[in-house]
Amino acid sequence: MPLLDVSELEISVHSTGGDIAVVKGVSFQVNKSGTIGIVGESGCGKSLTSLAIMGLLDGSQARTTGGTVRFEGTELLGLTMRERRKIMGNQMSMIFQEPMTSLNPVYRVGDQIAEALRQHRSLTRKAARERAIELLRMVRIPRPDERIDCFPHQLSGGQRQRVMVAIAIACEPKLLIADEPTTALDVTVQKEILGLLRDLQEQTGMAVVLISHDLGVVAETCDFVAIMYRGKIVETGRAEDVFSSVAHPYTRGLLNSIPPVDRDVEVLNEIPGRVPSIEQNVPGCSFHSRCTIAAGICREIDPEFSTVSGKHEVRCHFALGSNNRAE
Amino acid sequence: MLTLLPTLAAASFLVFLFIHLIPGDPAAILLGDAATPEAAAALSKELGLDEPLLKQYALWLGNVAQGDLGTSIFFQQPVLSVIGDGAETSILLAVMTMFWIIAFGVPVGVISAIRRGSWIDQISSGGAMLFASVPTFWLGLYLIHIFSVGLGWFPSSGFPSISDDGGLANLRYLLLPSLTLAAPNAALIIRLVRASMLDVSREDYVRTARAKGLHPARVAVRHVFRNALIAVAAAFGFTFAALVSEAVVTETVFSLPGIGRLVVQSILRRDYPVIQGVVLVVVVLYMAVNLLVDLAYASLDPRVSLN
């Protein structure tokens, strides 16, 4: 049984013209200690998906309208909020994109870590503080016994993200969802945080869902990937399979738009066109308007998943063999 | 804090100038219509009225520092003691009013924000805006008309000191006035608390708090309200200013022997030394309140340091 089993998840947002499904039929699994990367451009629904799994969609803007999210076999979407809160921050936790604003400015970081601990473990104030210092040490903050009494504004962005990680792993979760955890940070700090997450994963055996727009980061860290475009997963599989034989033109476009580090290039290959707005109802394959190999069928029929090899699946009419006519 | 001192100096200079802005001989103005030329000449000499303006200001400031705000023309008493007579009423009125403002304004604003968009929110936000649109004196007149004249539940005017017969029971005289005075100010606080709660609830750290699995009430109080309080504390300075302004009207409507009514009566009686004295006291108090607000602000927000 997978640790997390997301199946046919649908998320809709309110708009003046009625509900619009912005995440459609998203399915993936995460095994115990596994790492999955969910990749896509901003607005593709990857963050909404992670918030829905965590239970943080507040319903006023977006809510789940279909599918299931099973965590250790328990269907989360059917739980009451009270039951979900027992899992949130405990067996399942989350870190976010903006370390600068994700910590409450009026409380000391130690108290913010202790708050998560005391919510789910019956610890004394003193024990919680000791555990908080230990956690700060685990996330490699120097002089943790002093830093524990700092306010967030006294720490750098990288350190704040480390505190966020400390809060997230405080109750030794089985699953950590990291929503663009390094996007707002400097490149060197990015590497440190990713390295830290990897090490923590080895130490604790937790599974990680890494949300990112950066294929490079995902390729380095994850053993499984899912590429999302306009609310749907378009390609998924084991990381080495996907990157060694890219099957979807969108994934290929994303890979081509990464500047190579070993040589200078004149022109970056970006994907032509723009993502059609979410209100727009695109018939057929949602990528056809930007796709270089699109044909008549792409405008009419939305492709189903077809298997490339093993667990490597792709939603494209021309992914298997017939796409060679475009090349 | 250091920026307050020049402002206070400039404001007090304006207050000092007030007497000189009235057409006529300042000495005669200070003594009133009954001034004899001899008395005017004597006062002129005492206050150095024939000296340069800055020197006069220095003399006046020196007197003020010793508690000498001049002599009331109407009462023929030192201005400070005339103001002191009204202090009890005004202070008690202010305290009772602040009690209503906090007791009504804060909880209603919080509930309004938590239940955003519900009928409770619509009624309290709409009602708050309506109450902020009602002239204070009109509300006061109708409260007297209904509860004092009509139902006879409360006295309609005046306020015997609580050191007189009746003691604390005399506070019932201040019930309607304090409610009148609180209504528009509580309305402002409701809208302010609601708006800043909504602002804060969109912050990333509130999402972090929810991700810890905390109870919504704990998130609302410890994370949202605690940060919304920073903006609300900053607004209490304005509330004080609004209170002073509206106290002038309210004390007049309810014939309360306070400082507010003293100003109005002194203006009508052309008792200029009293007007000058009251304005000075209010300005100094207002500055002190702003200083307290700054201190409260710094203690609520660790990012702010007083230096």
Next chain:
Amino acid sequence: MTLLGSIGSAVFGRWLATTGLIWLALVAISAVAAPLIAPFDPLEINPIERLSEPAPPYLFGTDHFGRDTFSRAVYGARMASIIGCGSVLVALFAGGLCGMLSAYFPQLGHVLMRVVDVLMAFPALLLALVLMTLLERSVINTVIVIGIVYAATTARILYGMTLKLKGEVFVDAAICTGAGHSSVLLRHIFPNLISPLLVQASFVFAFSQLQAAALDFLGLGLPPEVPSWGNMLAEERIYITRAPWLLIFPGALIILTVFSLNLVGDAIRDAIDPRFRGDIAGV
């Protein structure tokens, strides 16, 4: 969307704000066409008909001089408009200019904003009262006094907003392309301040109504013979039991007008640039 379009949709998108706007239009029409609408001379004394209950031909009844309350209310709309528009003009022109220039020229601002600080050291109505003791009771003086009181707040708000705009890239870009001070101020900064100014205008208009009514009530506002809503309340307050219509009608008119202004201002505020939303303390 154009500026007017976005403000329009903000106001008309809410039925309450729309109702408010319609009420304000009615007040404006009464103000302009008062002589045509009012069936009687607002100053005409008719002792025989004194304290008549509301009934034709006296829609709102008559006061203790036998003057027609409806006609006085219609002329009161004219006074309300004059006081409101006048105070808004004084406050926004003096305060707006002072705030904008102070932010744009820091050295000038250093002096001007200290003056504003000093003015703001006096609570609003107290400052108005003191200024009124120095001046005669007249319409123009009331307008000036209320205008000055709110010029200080307006200056403070505009100062903050202009400072924010001054730090924007498009202003730097304009300066780099060689635009002069007046061009930067008028063509790049000012257009961004129009909708916040509109919000501030509606709140100043609303406050001015309450301030003027309070001054009238204390006997320190408009001259007593002027038919304003505040004067009507002040003069007839002792008849609250015998002739309740004398206080209900003018009071309701003030409340409706101020409430409408607050609703409209609130609706526009929600439509303006979110960076400025918190700056304007209305209701």
